[in-house]
Amino acid sequence: MSEVAAHYSYWVTIFLMIAGMYILIARGNLLKKLIGLAILQTSVYLLYIAPAKLIGGTAPIVAPGFELYSNPLPHVLILTAIVVGVATLALGLALVARIREAYGTVEEDEILQRDRADEE
């Protein structure tokens, strides 16, 4: 297996990371920006989890007949990171809902337009 193929999990991670960042920056819709943010955060889960996986490894419980253990720490860390990600997304969606109530739109350019109209 070539170097590139052997590290395919990293390629997936990098793709997700860049895709998330791209959506976050390029899209004007506040909801779509949040989707980009969620994809970016997901790429980090993969960054931590993939190297912790040992092929054929089991949970780290001492028992006869099991020699290979996967590292549990990254899994625990990412469990925490997922919780943080869910909380962030929930807050983000709540903010978008409030913005829609206040402005009647979730498009960035229209919001800026209305803010400018306020000032005049």
Place this chain on the structure above:
Amino acid sequence: MMLEHLVVLQVVLPLMAAPVIVLARHRGFAWLATTAVSYACLVIAVALASRVAAAGPISYAIGNWPPPWGIEYRVDALSGFVLVLVSLTASFVAPYAQRSIAAEVPADRQYLMYAMYCLCLAGLLGITITGDAFNLFVFLEISSLATYVLIALGPRRKALVAAYQYMLMGTVGATFYVIGVGLLYLMTGTLNLADMAMRLQAVGELRPVLAALAFITVGIGLKLALFPLHQWLPNAYAYAPSMAAAFIAATATKVSAYVLLRFYFTVFDPVPLFERLPTREVFLALSIAAMVTASLVAVFEQDVKRLFAYSSVAQIGYITLGIGLDNQASLTGSIAHLLNHGVTKGAIFVLLGAVMLRSGAISVTVDSLAGLARRMPLTAFGLVVAGLSLIGVPGTAGFISKWYLIVGAMDRGLWWVVAAIVATSLIAVAYVWRVVEAAYLRPAPAGAAARAEAPAGMLAAALGMVVLCVYFGFETSFSVGGARDAAQLLLRGLR
């Protein structure tokens, strides 16, 4: 027995106060609990800082799991200093909050605002006290999420958009930080900062370590509002409720600066970091760009809160300038500036909150300050004193830290940096003068409100912070003494 657990109580107290406040659903109780917790945090922080000064760093193993396996809470000269800064600000903002929140936030949401404030305080203290890279991320997100909510509760609808934008940029920053920590974890197998530092020496300068450095720098740079990553800051400060703006302006970016110092000097080996990589050049360029451009924008800004928010971006430039110069004097200046600028900017936003309360408007423009010295003489005078501290006039806190930065730049022989510090201070004169001119020299518009200072509780807290601006300009045994110890600790490297 109890003393030993002060370290963890520092974070647990405000963290537990938040759910209690939510369950009680009573705004009077919420305010009392918040104030009590803020004072308790200050007492604990001062006790910890003085113990560190007397007997060296304190290490606390959470759940009795010894580090590096368990999470370690660690107080040393630097974190003790920042703990005092955060809890000192909190102890002024909390008593001030009652009237300010009552005026700006709908009654049914007020107790939630206190809960968010407690969570934000817990997060900021947690970032400072923890010795574990991932635990730091969790506290970073606790404080950030609470901050987004605090900003969104502002009286104008623009606050929602400001909070949303801050949330996007802040979350990208935190995610970049976790990516950096993940790469470091892959290379070292540890998350304990001190342990990581030791193992990184064996790893050397491999590509993943450099990538981690880049991710952490950009990530924390976003949280820190390091130029040009500062776009979220002016709106967030300007549209947040006054007490939130005061608290965040005084503490949040300072704690991020602490994280940057921690990683640059404790975790990464500062010698190759500064000698072989262009760290110094990058930090000098970005800091001076921040100082010049943000100060110039502030000169032409009409909204007073945005004006001082841009000034914050410039002041953050001074803090990072000290990192870029990396010598004893400049780091002392940087760390002292965390405190001095925190107190100064906190005082300004607290006073602007009082102005907003009495004018009844939802914003403060330079024109609306006309005749302020007649309507609110003490408030106007407080703005002048805090403004002088912002400029760095001798006898105020701002002078002390800028002096050390200038000494640091001279030690490096960088005269143009000295010139930049002086020149940007002169630009600060220009924007502070606009406020003073409006308040003192312009007549009040016809039909302006009668003479009325802010309520006594608010005024006392605001003037207390103003007094600190002067106090730290003369009595520097804590501000400079503490900063010098912290700088020594950083430059000596590990432990």
